[in-house]
Amino acid sequence: MVVEAAAPAERAGALETLREQLREVGIPRLVIGVFLLALFGIAVATHMDLRGLITDSLLRVARNGLLVLALLPAIQGGLGLNFGLPIGIVCGLVACVITLNAGMAGWPALGLTALIGAALAVPAGIGYGWLLNRTRGQEMMVGTYLGFAVVSGMSIFWTMAPFHNSLLVWAIGGRGLRTTLTLAGFYDRLLDKLWSFPIAGVSIPTGTLLVFAAACALVGLFFRTRAGLTIAAARSNPRFARAAGISDERTRVQATVFSTVLAAVGIVVFCQSYGFVQLYTAPLLMAFPAVACLLIGGATVSRASLTHVVVGTLLFQSILTVALPVTSQVIQGDITETARLIIQNGMILYALTRRGER
Amino acid sequence: MPPRPRARVPLHPRLAHAAVPLLFVLLCVLGAIAGHITPLFLIREMLARFARNAVLVLSLLVPILAGLGLNFGIVIGAMAGQAAAIVVTLWGVRGIAGFALAWVLAAPIAVVLGIATGWLFNRARGREMVSGLIAGFFANGAYQLVFLFAVGSLIPFHAREVLLPQGFGLRNTIDLDGIQYAVDDLIPLRVVLEGSSVRVPLATFAIIGLFCALNLFFQRTKLGQELRAMGQDPHVAAIAGIPIERNRVIATVISTVFAAWGQLFFLQNLGTLNTYSSHEQVGMFSIAALLVSGATVTRATVGQAILGTLLFHTLFVVSPIAGRVLLGDAQIGEFFRVFVAYAVISVALVLHAWQKGSRKSSS
Numbered sequence: 001m002v003v004e005a006a007a008p009a010e011r012a013g014a015l016e017t018l019r020e021q022l023r024e025v026g027i028p029r030l031v032i033g034v035f036l037l038a039l040f041g042i043a044v045a046t047h048m049d050l051r052g053l054i055t056d057s058l059l060r061v062a063r064n065g066l067l068v069l070a071l072l073p074a075i076q077g078g079l080g081l082n083f084g085l086p087i088g089i090v091c092g093l094v095a096c097v098i099t100l101n102a103g104m105a106g107w108p109a110l111g112l113t114a115l116i117g118a119a120l121a122v123p124a125g126i127g128y129g130w131l132l133n134r135t136r137g138q139e140m141m142v143g144t145y146l147g148f149a150v151v152s153g154m155s156i157f158w159t160m161a162p163f164h165n166s167l168l169v170w171a172i173g174g175r176g177l178r179t180t181l182t183l184a185g186f187y188d189r190l191l192d193k194l195w196s197f198p199i200a201g202v203s204i205p206t207g208t209l210l211v212f213a214a215a216c217a218l219v220g221l222f223f224r225t226r227a228g229l230t231i232a233a234a235r236s237n238p239r240f241a242r243a244a245g246i247s248d249e250r251t252r253v254q255a256t257v258f259s260t261v262l263a264a265v266g267i268v269v270f271c272q273s274y275g276f277v278q279l280y281t282a283p284l285l286m287a288f289p290a291v292a293c294l295l296i297g298g299a300t301v302s303r304a305s306l307t308h309v310v311v312g313t314l315l316f317q318s319i320l321t322v323a324l325p326v327t328s329q330v331i332q333g334d335i336t337e338t339a340r341l342i343i344q345n346g347m348i349l350y351a352l353t354r355r356g357e358r
Numbered sequence: 359m360p361p362r363p364r365a366r367v368p369l370h371p372r373l374a375h376a377a378v379p380l381l382f383v384l385l386c387v388l389g390a391i392a393g394h395i396t397p398l399f400l401i402r403e404m405l406a407r408f409a410r411n412a413v414l415v416l417s418l419l420v421p422i423l424a425g426l427g428l429n430f431g432i433v434i435g436a437m438a439g440q441a442a443a444i445v446v447t448l449w450g451v452r453g454i455a456g457f458a459l460a461w462v463l464a465a466p467i468a469v470v471l472g473i474a475t476g477w478l479f480n481r482a483r484g485r486e487m488v489s490g491l492i493a494g495f496f497a498n499g500a501y502q503l504v505f506l507f508a509v510g511s512l513i514p515f516h517a518r519e520v521l522l523p524q525g526f527g528l529r530n531t532i533d534l535d536g537i538q539y540a541v542d543d544l545i546p547l548r549v550v551l552e553g554s555s556v557r558v559p560l561a562t563f564a565i566i567g568l569f570c571a572l573n574l575f576f577q578r579t580k581l582g583q584e585l586r587a588m589g590q591d592p593h594v595a596a597i598a599g600i601p602i603e604r605n606r607v608i609a610t611v612i613s614t615v616f617a618a619w620g621q622l623f624f625l626q627n628l629g630t631l632n633t634y635s636s637h638e639q640v641g642m643f644s645i646a647a648l649l650v651s652g653a654t655v656t657r658a659t660v661g662q663a664i665l666g667t668l669l670f671h672t673l674f675v676v677s678p679i680a681g682r683v684l685l686g687d688a689q690i691g692e693f694f695r696v697f698v699a700y701a702v703i704s705v706a707l708v709l710h711a712w713q714k715g716s717r718k719s720s721s
Contacts, residue, residue, distance in 0.1 A: 134708070134711070134712045135708055135712055137714065138710070138711035138714075142704065142707050142708055145700060145703050146708075149701045149703075149704045152693065152700050153700075155696070156694060159687065159690055160690070176687070176689075288495070331507070332526075338499055338502040338503050338507065339499075340499075341496070341498055341499030341502065342496060342500060342503065344495075345492050345496035349489065349493060349496055352482045352488065353478060353481035353482045353489065
């Protein structure tokens with residue numbers, strides 16, 4: 001009798017662990033993962049160039065990784081999803097234009113660009129963080145529109161700024177930066193090619209991946225240091241933190257600065273890999289795919305980890321890369337952009353409307 | 359309704375309220391002087407632009423009353439309006455009958471979408487604005503899925519001339535000449551200004567006036583009063599037995615339907631539909647227009663909607679011309695007006711959150 005009674009309980013327990021595991025993986029992650037597998041399945045079934053697909057996916061993961069990672073400090077600091085990412089991105093773009101205008105090339109140019117970008121991002125981040133401290137509860141909305149305003153304001157800057165390098169400005173009129181600047185001959189794909197090696201026909205963009213990995217490690221380590229722990233503590237219990245002598249106003253600014261600096265460096269790495277610097281409205285909507293990556297990885301508005309960053313970037317960027325060639329075999333026309341809009345914003349909506357996550 | 363006791367507002371905030379519209383008037387006047395714009399030219403432009411945009415701006419008022427903030431989800435309503443315009447054009451119903459049919463068709467679509475949006479807002483309490491913005495993006499994806507891929511492939515469709523060459527998906531622009539000026543010319547009136555004849559859309563103005571009156575009347579109804587109570591203090595309203603969640607959905611539905619109808623006004627004046635982009639900036643420009651009048655996230659009146667539409671679209675006309683004359687580049691003026699739209703919204707959001715925060719910490 002005793003044994004028999006234990007069986008249903010055990011079964012219920014097993015069901016409970018299954019449900020627990022499912023919750024751990026997360027329904028969206030599961031759905032997207034299955035979707036990705038299905039896409040790869042179709043690719044294999046139709047004898048597509050699988051190696052090329054994987055190569056492209058890896059490249060895009062490496063390229064976008066830092067921008068996704070940049071969201072992490074903001075969530076750790078209790079600021080929610082940092083839709084104000086373009087503020088940092090614009091700092092990085094200004095740095096790109098400065099070094100390009102000076103005609104610098106190669107490793108020093110790349111290093112200096114990242115450095116200038118980071119340096120510009122610090123005051124920008126401080127200002128942004130200060131403002132977010134005054135607009136508690138509406139950080140995401142304020143961040144979104146502040147980002148939009150900065151990007152559109154910078155459009156005026158790009159047309160009026162005193163850059164005269166003939167490679168950068170419009171040929172006609174000799175004034176105003178072009179919408180797209182090529183990096184060929186400057187630091188185009190410098191990191192991508194560094195120690196790059198082919199493995200089973202897939203070429204690995206070692207340098208960019210290493211930068212992403214190093215940045216992840218750095219962020220992980222930072223949140224184990226005193227300063228990082230302080231930021232996390234102030235987020236999880238501001239009152240308790242204040243009692244311990246931690247001002248959460250300060251830690252929130254620190255988190256914002258960290259996030260903005262990462263975004264600035266992230267866009268430099270992105271441009272390096274992409275081969276072009278895109279100005280004007282290009283950065284306007286860049287925060288949304290990055291946010292979707294993080295959320296697909298399993299993060300919520302108030303909780304995120306390095307695993308979420310890596311898994312999310314892998315899943316979402318791979319889907320974006322693989323979807324176009326695969327679906328174009330079945331459907332004429334580019335359905336990827338539409339699919340991206342739906343997946344990306346559906347994911348963000350799902351995260352915003354989850355109960356008990358505020 | 360008994361007149362609300364007028365709280366004694368200190369001078370400083372009252373000045374701050376008037377500061378935004380005053381700044382805008384100044385910008386417009388300076389731009390007009392710099393661009394050598396004659397008042398007659400401005401009047402001609404504004405007659406059309408006001409008729410186009412006023413209802414869209416008015417559609418924002420009800421959610422603000424209910425405490426939902428700025429409804430960035432009106433983009434979804436605009437899509438419903440466009441869907442109706444497409445259907446009417448394909449059926450070949452022309453003139454005012456076509457326009458009326460478009461209104462009738464748009465309403466149920468907008469109601470369904472409004473209920474969905476309202477449900478979403480209820481799930482995302484305290485984050486309605488950002489959710490509305492993202493919901494607009496999401497709906498844009500769904501809209502593309504329907505009109506760029508499903509039409510002609512999954513949905514049977516015979517009018518080949520509006521399809522893309524590949525045999526499915528609508529073309530990027532659709533000519534709406536069937537319903538163009540259907541309302542504007544209902545009461546035909548031309549005024550000769552500087553030797554050229556100018557269309558005065560009297561009927562459209564009358565309907566805009568009707569919408570204003572409807573908004574004012576609505577605020578005096580029981581539902582309107584309930585919404586106002588919710589906007590002022592949701593907790594007290596809940597204790598008083600007001601069905602908050604249901605009312606929030608109703609407010610969103612009203613706004614979405616108004617937006618659909620407003621978008622139809624916009625299209626009938628313009629005469630062409632950019633299938634995949636006409637709706638995209640509706641939310642941003644309408645909201646910016648409302649805010650330049652000094653309206654806030656929690657308080658906006660019919661008068662402010664009208665004033666804001668006039669001011670914002672004056673700047674819209676003036677800034678590229680001023681940019682061309684002052685800096686030799688109309689592009690800069692165009693960048694400037696987009697920047698102004700975003701900046702105005704940012705400032706309003708910052709002020710809103712700032713005041714809310716300081717009120718919380720002082721209590």
